[in-house]
Structure formats: structure tokens, C-alpha cells
Amino acid sequence: MAPRNGRHVRAQPSAARLASPWAPLWQFIYRFGPPRWSDYLRRHWIGKPMVIAVPMLWLLLFFLIPFVIVLKISFSDTVIAQPPYTPLWEWAEEFGSRTLVIKAHLRGYTEMLTNSLYISSLLYSFKVAAVSTFYCLLLGYPMALGIARAEPARRNLYLMLVILPFWTSFLLRVYAWMGLLNNNGVINNVLQALGIIHAPITLMHTDFAVYIGIVYSYLPFMILPLFTNLEKHDQTLLEAAADLGARPWMSFLRITLPLSVPGIVAGSMLVFIPAVGEFVIPSLLGRPDQLMIGRLLYDKFFATLDWSLASAVAIGMLLLLVLPIVVFQHYQNRELLGKK
Amino acid sequence: MAEPTQRKETREPWTDPRAVPYVRIENITKRFGDFVAVNNVSLKIYQKEIFCLLGGSGCGKTTLLRMLAGFEAPTSGSMSIDGEDLAGVPPYERPTNMMFQSYALFPHMTVEKNVAFGLEQEGLSKADIARRVDEMLGIVRLGELKHRKPHQLSGGQRQRVALARSLVKRPKLLLLDEPLAALDKKLREHTQFELINIQEQLGVTFIVVTHDQEEAMTLASRIAVMNRGEIVQIGTPRQIYEFPATRFVADFIGSVNLFDGRLAEDEPDHVRVQCEELPAPVFVDHGLSAPPEAQLWVAIRPEKFVVQRESPNRPDNWARGVIKDIAYMGDMSVFLIRLDSGRQVRVTQANIARKPEERFDWDETVYLTWEPSSPVVGTG
Numbered sequence: 012m013a014p015r016n017g018r019h020v021r022a023q024p025s026a027a028r029l030a031s032p033w034a035p036l037w038q039f040i041y042r043f044g045p046p047r048w049s050d051y052l053r054r055h056w057i058g059k060p061m062v063i064a065v066p067m068l069w070l071l072l073f074f075l076i077p078f079v080i081v082l083k084i085s086f087s088d089t090v091i092a093q094p095p096y097t098p099l100w101e102w103a104e105e106f107g108s109r110t111l112v113i114k115a116h117l118r119g120y121t122e123m124l125t126n127s128l129y130i131s132s133l134l135y136s137f138k139v140a141a142v143s144t145f146y147c148l149l150l151g152y153p154m155a156l157g158i159a160r161a162e163p164a165r166r167n168l169y170l171m172l173v174i175l176p177f178w179t180s181f182l183l184r185v186y187a188w189m190g191l192l193n194n195n196g197v198i199n200n201v202l203q204a205l206g207i208i209h210a211p212i213t214l215m216h217t218d219f220a221v222y223i224g225i226v227y228s229y230l231p232f233m234i235l236p237l238f239t240n241l242e243k244h245d246q247t248l249l250e251a252a253a254d255l256g257a258r259p260w261m262s263f264l265r266i267t268l269p270l271s272v273p274g275i276v277a278g279s280m281l282v283f284i285p286a287v288g289e290f291v292i293p294s295l296l297g298r299p300d301q302l303m304i305g306r307l308l309y310d311k312f313f314a315t316l317d318w319s320l321a322s323a324v325a326i327g328m329l330l331l332l333v334l335p336i337v338v339f340q341h342y343q344n345r346e347l348l349g350k351k
Numbered sequence: 352m353a354e355p356t357q358r359k360e361t362r363e364p365w366t367d368p369r370a371v372p373y374v375r376i377e378n379i380t381k382r383f384g385d386f387v388a389v390n391n392v393s394l395k396i397y398q399k400e401i402f403c404l405l406g407g408s409g410c411g412k413t414t415l416l417r418m419l420a421g422f423e424a425p426t427s428g429s430m431s432i433d434g435e436d437l438a439g440v441p442p443y444e445r446p447t448n449m450m451f452q453s454y455a456l457f458p459h460m461t462v463e464k465n466v467a468f469g470l471e472q473e474g475l476s477k478a479d480i481a482r483r484v485d486e487m488l489g490i491v492r493l494g495e496l497k498h499r500k501p502h503q504l505s506g507g508q509r510q511r512v513a514l515a516r517s518l519v520k521r522p523k524l525l526l527l528d529e530p531l532a533a534l535d536k537k538l539r540e541h542t543q544f545e546l547i548n549i550q551e552q553l554g555v556t557f558i559v560v561t562h563d564q565e566e567a568m569t570l571a572s573r574i575a576v577m578n579r580g581e582i583v584q585i586g587t588p589r590q591i592y593e594f595p596a597t598r599f600v601a602d603f604i605g606s607v608n609l610f611d612g613r614l615a616e617d618e619p620d621h622v623r624v625q626c627e628e629l630p631a632p633v634f635v636d637h638g639l640s641a642p643p644e645a646q647l648w649v650a651i652r653p654e655k656f657v658v659q660r661e662s663p664n665r666p667d668n669w670a671r672g673v674i675k676d677i678a679y680m681g682d683m684s685v686f687l688i689r690l691d692s693g694r695q696v697r698v699t700q701a702n703i704a705r706k707p708e709e710r711f712d713w714d715e716t717v718y719l720t721w722e723p724s725s726p727v728v729g730t731g
Contacts, residue, residue, distance in 0.1 A: 250422055251455035253442040255469035255520065265468070269459050 078329075085322035088116040095316045119323030129307065129324055133331070136304040139218065139293070140286035143225035144233075147282045148275065150226065151233035155274075156267070158234070159241035170238070173231050185224055185295050192220050192296070216298055224292035229285070233278040240274025241267070273342045280339035284332055304328055363587075364397040365573065373398040373556055374419075374524060379428035381414055381580075388414040390580035391428070401550055401557040403567040406577035407603070412560045415577075416526050419558065420449045432523055443472070448522035452529040454513035456501040462488070462512050463497040469520040487519040490549060507538045514546070518553060527559045531566055543569050564604050568592070576600050592652075597731040601650040608696045610649045612728075614641055623667065624649055624728055628694040634667040636723035647728050653699040655725035658686065658711060663720045670719045672696070674711055688717065 024037040031037070087096040100113045123129045158169045176184060191197045192214040199211040214220055244267065252262040290305035297303065302310075304324065311321035364370035372395035381389040389411040396402045404412040417423045419430060421442035430437045432446055448469070457465050463484055470480045488494045491511040501509055510533070517525055530546065531539045547570065550557055561567050567574050568588045575585045576599075584596040595601035602609060615632055616623035617639065624633040624647055633649050641647065663669045675695070676687035679702075686698040698719065704710050711717060 245453070245455065247451055247453055247455040248457060250420075250442070251449070251451060251457075252468070253422075254420055254445075254447070254449045255516070256443045256472035257468070258443055261472065266457060 081322045081325055084318050085119050085326050086115040086117070087319045087322075088114075088118055089317050089319050094318070096318045116319065119319040119321075120327075122320050123323050123327055129304075129327075132302045132307050133304050133324075133328065135301055136287050136289075137331075139221055139225070139303060140283050140289075142218075143222050143229065143286050144279050144283045146222060146226045147230055147233040148279060151230055151237055151278060152275075154230075155234045155237035155241055158238050159244070166242075170235075173234050177231065181228065182291065184228065185292055188220070188224055188227065189215065189295060192223070215296065218298065220296035221293050221298075221303075224296045225282075225286050225289060228292065229282040232281040232285075236277035236281060237271065237274040240271050240277070244270055273345060276339060276342040280335055283335060287332060288328065364400075365395070370397060372396060373400075373433055374558070375429075375431045376415075376419075377429050379415070379418065379425045379430060381411070381418060381423060382426045387580050389418070389425075392577075392580075392582055394575060394582070394585070396556065396558065398556055399550075399554050400572045401547070401559060401570050403571035403574045404558065404560045404577055405562070405564060405567040405574050405603075407562055410577040411580035412562075412577050413528060416449070416528055416558065416560045419524070420447055420526055421445050446523040447526055448517040448520055448524075449526040450513050450517045450528065450530055452532060454501075454509050454533075456509060456512055456516070458501055461498050461500055462493060462504070465501070465512055466497075466516045466519050469516065473520070483519055487515045490518075490552065491515045506534055507542065510534060510542065514549070518549070518555065521553075522555060525555050525557050527557060529561055529563075530559060532561070532563070539566070546570065576603060578603075593727070595650060595727055595729070597729060598648045598650075601648070601727060601729070605652065606697055607650045607652055610651075610694075612647045612649050614639070614643060614645045614647055617641065617643060621723070622728065628690060628692040629670050630691060631665075631669050632667045633726050633728075634723050635726050635728055639728060641730050645730060647730055650727045650729075651696075651721060651725060653685070653697045654683075655721050656696075656698045656700075656719045657721065658688075658698060658700055658717050658719060660715075660717060663718050665720075668721050668723060668726075670696075672717065672719065674713055674715050674717060677711070677713060686711065688719065 022041060024034070024041045028034065028037040083099050084096055087099055089095060090097055097114065097116065099115065100111055103110055103112045105112065154173070158166055158173075161169060189196070193199070194211040194213065194215065196214070198214060199208075202208045203211065248266050248270075249262050252266050253259070257265065288305045288308075289303065290309055293303040294306055294309075297306075308321050308324055308328075311317045311324065374394070374396040376392060376394040376396075379389055379392045380387065392411075392415060394402075404415060406412045414423060418425050419437070421437070421440060435446070437445065457468065460468070466484045466487055467480050470483060475483075484497075485494065488497055491514055493508065493511055493515065496504065496508060501512065504512065510530070514530075531542055534542060543566065557570075559567070559570055561570075571588055573585060573587055574591050576583045576591060578599050584591060584600045586594075586596075591600060592604055595604060595607075598609065601607050610626040610628055610633070612624040612626035612633065614622065615625040619638045621637070622635050622639045624635065626633060626649060635649075639647075670690050672688040672690040674686055675689050678685040681702070683699050683701050686700065687695055688698055689695050696719070700711075
């Protein structure tokens, strides 16, 4: 039935049925039933929940449940067994009856908080991520601005070029940097051949190498959200600023920069969050004496098989990262809703 | 309504040969590739004028305005304001300010900050800026809303912020790009008079770009009608309306009935034009410099006709037709009348008849007459 004034008009019995002696019965049936499938669907439209259910289910299966498992392991103790940790709960004959015994070990957390190794590598990871994010921003902002201000026909080409490195393997690209940064790598050889330096300078296995690796790999994640933001800027605002006496640099500082804060935050979060847990780049290019948290996690899980400690570190890292993610969400909502 | 315009017309510096123009635009041309947006335009605009550039879209009026603001560089020609040449001067160093059609308010700043922006660029002291911003917001009556952001304002309030922002620097010349286009009709009429009041209060010279001839009529001291990058006519609203120089202007300004005709009689004090679509010649009580038998156009405004039932019984300036349509507008009615020649004309009459039998009805045969001073004839 077509909805009328927002309500659904109920089907009416046919003329033949109304003319029959059973008319009161038919009227009764049509008044209170029979229930119909289409009525149900209309009243409880399930399309929307279904659409949301798919990503929700995905997150539940591959994020929430694994997270709960890690959380559970973090409260266990390490044993030499298969699996290598104690169960969080078990049934035992205690107090004269069958009892559910929950044993929450805090060893992982106390170890993490008391052993300076974990704190320092966590701090180091945050420092590396922060510095790399800063350089990404410094490099990415002018590029994003340049692309956003380029002729529309050229923009797609430039964006393609930004994304192009993704078409080769990430690992391969990091290896390529090893070939460039080595003591007898391309950079040192060229500098020596030009006579600028006489002995090779150490580039590999330094913080510098890690910054280069991270900035190089994550730059597109900075450029793309920045570009999306900057592209939407109304160019007449800049004309208005110029008209009111602002030099180009002042227009940038007072108009473009403040309006691009949501883009800066989005790009920075997209670089910072994965950079904290980055494993491959510091392992291949980084200092051997200072481990990043991702490498430490790997060692604890696979080398020492100390799963409870590794899980505790993972939970700690997650908690520390929730803060910037909340900030990110806040700005993204602001961006999505348009105004403040 | 009549008061501000009246005062303007008593002050007419453009008729005074000794008056020094404030803004000089000389032989300005602007090309975008092959397209000529502005073609050899020259203008003299005097201080405290409200000068309107009027034309359809793509006629070059906005390009001309943007060249004055410094956003576009002219291909050739020169411009000066108050004797200062503008060539090569970037927008941020020009003594002009612009009010943008979209207003271009800074969305992340409050009303107060928006208005203060221009003054901050001059490096004034905080106290001076605050004083001048408050003064300006008082003039546009936005004092109470100064802590709001643009998206919290209505269209009319935004328009006033934009006006305040562009006036607070006390520019020598204010450029307004379709200042009223984004407002609804009622608000537009109200704002027009407010704009004139503020202009008189501050004594700033205005150049207004608009495609709306009504807006140009009420605002302007003088109007320049533009078409295809060229200026077709410059004059006061009355001159433009009553004496359009070309067929284009006659057609563009207001509604008009245009007839093609042939010059039948050419005397120093009158002309007679024979139009195929009119049963009698058109008699005009002024002379015309045109070759005999020249092809002419005759323009008669809808409100210049007199509608009557009786035959006028005169040799010229009349026509006969049947009322095909009537639109009642309250103060007046618009009649669409089909002449005997098949030509449809538009006639407006004030609704002054009180008795129903005096009113004209559909399909009635009527006679149209007009005064010898009413038609405008031209060759261009």
C-alpha cells in the first residue's frame, strides 16, 4: 500500500468478499491480520542495520576479538608449554568443590613499567614517529599545496606520481635505501668521487636513516589528506585577504594554514600512528643499540616466546595511541560536519 | 526612494568640464587567449559617485572590476585612482577594497576578526583597531553579533559584515561585485537604500557591478551599460532609460517594444517613421541625423501607451489590437495586445479605474496611442 501521510494504509477486503455472508469475518481478518512479510519489512526496515553490520562484523572478527585475546594473554604468566602462557581461568577442585579459578598475573605489566628497556624504547619510538611526522609535514605540505593549486588537468597526474611508489614492494623500497645509504653505497660513492668527502660518512644504522625510511614510505599518507583539505579551499578568500592588504605570506599564515588544520591533523595521525609501531624500517636501517617498540614486540613474541610480556607491551602501546586517535576522530568529525 | 537619487542628480560633476575625474580608465583591453573580455574601455569616474557597470553575463564587467582590484592585469591601457597609476601595483598595495559576490568572509574568524583583518595588515595599534572596528560595526548595525562566526549569520548579516570589512580601511574606491545578488527581493530593496546611506555617510566612491538593471537604476549616479567587452552607453539612470543610445540598451534596460522602421520624413524639429507593424507612422518630436530612407528602430516603453476604446482619429502615433492576456500586478496591470499586423506588444497601465465597466477585458478590441515625446528612435 502506498504510504499516506506517513502511515501505511491497510489492505481492504475485496468487493466479492465484502458481499459474501462472511463479510464480518473478512473485515475482522483484514483489521487485525493476517501478518504479511512485506508489512514487517516496511515497519522494521532492516536495510540500514544490514549495511552497518558488515563492517561491524569485520571489526568484531578481526579487531575486537584478537584484542580481547591479547588482553587475556597480557594477564597471564609465561610457561614453557604449548601455548607458552598460563590460562587466565581454569576449573579446579578447591574449597571442597569444583571452582572457577581466575588467575590474573600482572608480571607483564610490572616488568614493562619497571624495566627501563621498555619505557625507553617506547619513548624512542614516539620520538622517531614524532620527528618523522614533522619532516613528513614539512615536505608534504608544500607538495600538497602545489598539487591543490595546480591546473585541474594536471592534478591527477601529480597525485598518480605521489601514489606511484606503492606499486613496488614496500620491502624492496627499504632495501633500495640500504643500497643508497651504505658506506660504499651510491651516496657515499658519489660524494667521494666529487671530492666533497674523503672518507665515507656513516649514514646506515642511524636515526637519520630511520627518518629517511619512514618519511619516504609514509609521505603519501601525509600528502593525500592534506591535498583533500587544501583543494576545497575557496580561492576568493585569498583574493579577499590580498585585497585587504595581506601579502601572500601573511595570507598563507592567516587563512590557508588555519583552514588546513584538520588536514594537518589527519595526515599527521596517519603517519604518526603506524610509525610508532613500525618494524621493518628500523630493523633494516636503524640503530642496533636502540630498539623501537615494534622490534621489541617481535623479539618478545618470536625470539623469547614471552607472550604475556609482549601482550602487556602491546596493550600499553595501544593505550598510549588511543589519545592521538581520539584527537584525530575529533578533527575528522569536525571536518565531516563542515563547520565547528 | 526619490530623495537620495534626487540629491545625486543635482550634483553632476561629469557635466562640469573643470571637474577632475577621480578614477581614470584609459583604453583598457583584456584578452584571455583569443577571447577579448574587455575591449578598449575608457571611463572617467568622479569622487563620491556610485558608478554602475551593467551588463549580462560575460560582458566583461567583472573582469574590469577585477582589473581595478589588481587580480587581473590588463593586456593594454592604463588605470589611475586619484592621480596614482595602478600599473604593476599588487592588490595588497592598492587603495581599493572589494566586496565579493560570495562575500568571501573568513570562515574561521569571528565577525570582529573579519573586520579587523584589513586594519591589522596596516600595523595599527590594538586600541585603534578595536575602535575603528566597533565604529564600523555600529554603522552596519552588527555590534551585538561581533563574536559570531560567519556560518552563524543570516545572508543579510553576512552581506553587512562583508560591507563593513571592505569599508573599514577607508578605501579611496570601493568595488562591489553583485552586492545584492545573494539576497532575497525584500531584503535587497531594503539593503539598496542602506548602501546609499552608508555611501553618503562615508563619502567613498563606489563602483558596482551588476546584471540587475533595477539594482543599477536605484543605486547608481551613473550607469555604464556593457556588451561584449565594450561600453555601449554611459549616462544617468534617467538618460539610459529614457534615451537609450542603441537598440541593445533599449532592449536590455527594462521592458520595451521595439519596431523596425524606415525614415519617412526628416525635419529639424520632428521625424516621421513608417513601421510595417504599425498602421500609422510614428511621429517623434525631435530631429535625427540619419540619411533619408534609413532603416531605424523605434522603442516604446510599455507604460507610455494609452489604452482606449474609442478610435483616436488622428494621422499618426496609434495602433489597434486585441487584448490577448492580462496580468494583474496590484498597482498596475500588464496587457499583452496583438496588433492587427499580428505583432504582440506589451502595455502596462496603472490600475486607477474604480468601476468594473471601466476595466479592459480579454479579447476586447482597443486602440493604443502615445505622445510624440514617448518613442525613442535610433539607427545603432
